[in-house]
Amino acid sequence: xxxxxxxxxxxxxxxxxxxxxxGERAATMDATAREAGVSKGGLxxxxxxxxALEAGLMERxxxxxxxxxxxxxxxxxxxxxxxxxxxxxxxxVLDQAIVAVSRLAQNGSAPAVEALRRVRVLWEEALRPLAxxxxxxxxxxxxxxxxxxxxxxxxxxxxxxxxxxxxxAALIRLVEASTTPDAAAR
Amino acid sequence: xxxxxxxxxxxxxxxxxxxxxxGERAATMDATAREAGVSKGGLxxxxxxxxALEAGLMERxxxxxxxxxxxxxxxxxxxxxxxxxxxxxxxxVLDQAIVAVSRLAQNGSAPAVEALRRVRVLWEEALRPLAxxxxxxxxxxxxxxxxxxxxxxxxxxxxxxxxxxxxxAALIRLVEASTTPDAAAR
DNA sequence: GTCTATATACAGATAGAC
DNA sequence: GTCTATCTGTATATAGAC
Numbered sequence: 001x002x003x004x005x006x007x008x009x010x011x012x013x014x015x016x017x018x019x020x021x022x023g024e025r026a027a028t029m030d031a032t033a034r035e036a037g038v039s040k041g042g043l044x045x046x047x048x049x050x051x052a053l054e055a056g057l058m059e060r061x062x063x064x065x066x067x068x069x070x071x072x073x074x075x076x077x078x079x080x081x082x083x084x085x086x087x088x089x090x091x092x093v094l095d096q097a098i099v100a101v102s103r104l105a106q107n108g109s110a111p112a113v114e115a116l117r118r119v120r121v122l123w124e125e126a127l128r129p130l131a132x133x134x135x136x137x138x139x140x141x142x143x144x145x146x147x148x149x150x151x152x153x154x155x156x157x158x159x160x161x162x163x164x165x166x167x168x169a170a171l172i173r174l175v176e177a178s179t180t181p182d183a184a185a186r
Numbered sequence: 187x188x189x190x191x192x193x194x195x196x197x198x199x200x201x202x203x204x205x206x207x208x209g210e211r212a213a214t215m216d217a218t219a220r221e222a223g224v225s226k227g228g229l230x231x232x233x234x235x236x237x238a239l240e241a242g243l244m245e246r247x248x249x250x251x252x253x254x255x256x257x258x259x260x261x262x263x264x265x266x267x268x269x270x271x272x273x274x275x276x277x278x279v280l281d282q283a284i285v286a287v288s289r290l291a292q293n294g295s296a297p298a299v300e301a302l303r304r305v306r307v308l309w310e311e312a313l314r315p316l317a318x319x320x321x322x323x324x325x326x327x328x329x330x331x332x333x334x335x336x337x338x339x340x341x342x343x344x345x346x347x348x349x350x351x352x353x354x355a356a357l358i359r360l361v362e363a364s365t366t367p368d369a370a371a372r
Numbered sequence: 373g374t375c376t377a378t379a380t381a382c383a384g385a386t387a388g389a390c
Numbered sequence: 391g392t393c394t395a396t397c398t399g400t401a402t403a404t405a406g407a408c
Binding site: 022023024025026105136147148163170171177179 | 208212289291292294295320321331332336349360363365
Binding site: 191193224225226227228229231232 | 373375376377
C-alpha cells in the first residue's frame with residue numbers, strides 16, 4: 001500500500017483513456033507512452049509487457065469498484081438508484097476503467113473477462129438485499145449493463161444513443177417500482 | 187438483387203465468426219481468408235480493402251435485422267417477448283452479425299456505430315406501439331442491450347454470466363408487467 | 373476469379389547508454 | 391528510472407502470374 005510512482009500512474013491513466021476513447025487497436029504501447037509523456041523504454045520499466053500493463057489496469061478497476069460499492073451502500077437516494085445513476089456515462093475514473101477493461105475483454109483477454117465478472121458479483125451481492133427476488137436483481141444489473149453497452153459504443157467523435165437527466169430519473173423510478181418490495185410504500 | 191458469389195459469402199461468414207468468437211484483433215484479412223478457404227489475394231478480389239470488408243458485414247447485418255423485425259412483429263408470444271428472447275445468445279446469424287459489428291464499433295469504426303444505431307431505431311419503432319410510454323420502451327431496449335453486452339463479453343473459451351431458460355422466462359414476464367399497458371389483463 | 377510473392381508500415385519487446 | 395536504437399513478427403495492400 002505504498003504510494004505508487006507518479007510515472008506508473010500516468011501510464012495507467014493514459015492507457016485507460018486511449019482504450020476507452022479510441023478503442024483497443026489504438027491503445028498501443030507507443031501511443032500510451034506518448035500520451036503519458038514517457039518513452040517506450042520508460043513505460044517498459046514500469047510494465048514489462050503489454051500483459052502486465054493490462055493487469056495493472058484491471059487491478060486499478062477492481063480497487064475503484066470496491067470503493068464505489070461502499071459509497072453506493074451509503075447513498076441517500078438508496079443503493080439501487082445510486083447504482084443506476086452511476087451506470088450512465090459520468091466520466092468518472094471507475095466508468096472509464098470499466099469501459100477500458102471491457103475493450104480488453106472483447107478482444108480475447110480472459111483475465112479481463114474474469115475481472116469484470118468479479119466486479120459484477122460484488123454489485124450483485126450489494127444489491128441483492130434490496131431486490132424482491134433474483135429476477136428483479138438481474139433486471140437491475142441488465143439495465144446497468146445496457147447503459148454501459150451504449151456508453152461503450154460511443155467511440156471517437158460519434159455519440160451513441162443518449163438519455164438526458166429526466167429520462168434517467170424516470171427509468172430509475174420504473175426499475176425501482178418493478179424490482180423493490182416496498183416501492184409502493186415509499 | 188442477383189445471387190452473390192459463394193466465395194464472397196464464405197468470406198463474410200468467416201469474418202463475422204472470427205470477430206464474434208475471437209475479437210477484433212484476431213479478425214485479420216489473413217485469418218479471414220484462411221477460415222473462408224480462400225487465399226488473401228482471393229479475398230481481396232471480392233473486398234478491395236479491410237474497410238470494404240467491414241462495410242460488407244454491416245450491410246449483411248442490416249438486411250438480417252430488417253427480416254428479423256418482420257418476424258418479431260408476427261410472433262405468437264408477442265413482439266416484446268420475442269424481441270427479448272432473441273436478445274440472448276441464440277447463435278443465430280443475426281446475433282453473430284450484431285456482436286461482430288459491435289466489435290468494430292468499439293474499435294473506432296464510425297460506420298459501425300452508425301449501422302448499430304440505425305438497427306436500434308428500427309427496433310424502437312417496432313416496439314413503441316406496445317410500450318406504455320417512452321421510459322418503458324427504453325427499459326425494454328436497455329435490458330436487451332444488457333443481454334447483448336453479456337453475450338459480447340464471452341470471448342474465446344471463457345463464458346460470461348449465463349441465464350438459463352427459466353431465468354429468461356421470468357425476466358420476460360417481469361419486463362412485460364412493467365412496460366406494457368395491458369399486462370394485468372392477460 | 374484465384375493464386376503467389378512482395379512492398380511498406382507498425383506492433384511488441386530487447387539491449388544497453390545515460 | 392528513463393532514454394535511444396534496434397530486432398522480429400505480422401498487418402494491410404500491391405503486382406502480376408495462371
